[in-house]
Amino acid sequence: xxxxxxxxxLFTDFFDLPKDxxxxxxxxIIIGNTQFYVENHRGISxxxxxxxxxxxTGGELKVIGTNLVVRNIFEEEILIEGDIEKIExxx
Numbered sequence: 462x463x464x465x466x467x468x469x470x471l472f473t474d475f476f477d478l479p480k481d482x483x484x485x486x487x488x489x490i491i492i493g494n495t496q497f498y499v500e501n502h503r504g505i506s507x508x509x510x511x512x513x514x515x516x517x518t519g520g521e522l523k524v525i526g527t528n529l530v531v532r533n534i535f536e537e538e539i540l541i542e543g544d545i546e547k548i549e550x551x552x
Contacts, residue, residue: 487517497524497541497548505531505539513541523549 488500503516513529515522529543 485518487522489522491545491548494526494545495542497545498538499541500538502537502539505534510543515539520550520552523547523551525549 485501487502490496490498492498499515499517499522501517503518505513506516506521507514508531510529511525511527513524513531515524524541524545525547526543526545529541529545531539532542533540
């Protein structure tokens with residue numbers, strides 16, 4: 462599988478294609494410490510007002526803060542709002 466992923470990465474580099482689309486990687490937008498937007502997610506694995514875990518290709522994103530809420534959740538995108546203190550990538 463690694464050879465297949467290496468080929469895809471070389472292909473995207475050669476043709477200057479967006480890696481998030483071709484490799485199915487998450488696209489993340491952070492606005493200050495109050496909004497966290499993710500495209501290409503795989504669902505939520507934990508949800509509380511101080512921790513939200515989002516499944517992504519190759520692992521999880523962990524959003525830590527206070528008063529966290531999921532404002533929007535669609536098949537491929539999530540918007541989280543609250544007082545965001547930390548974001549962790551976990552494999």
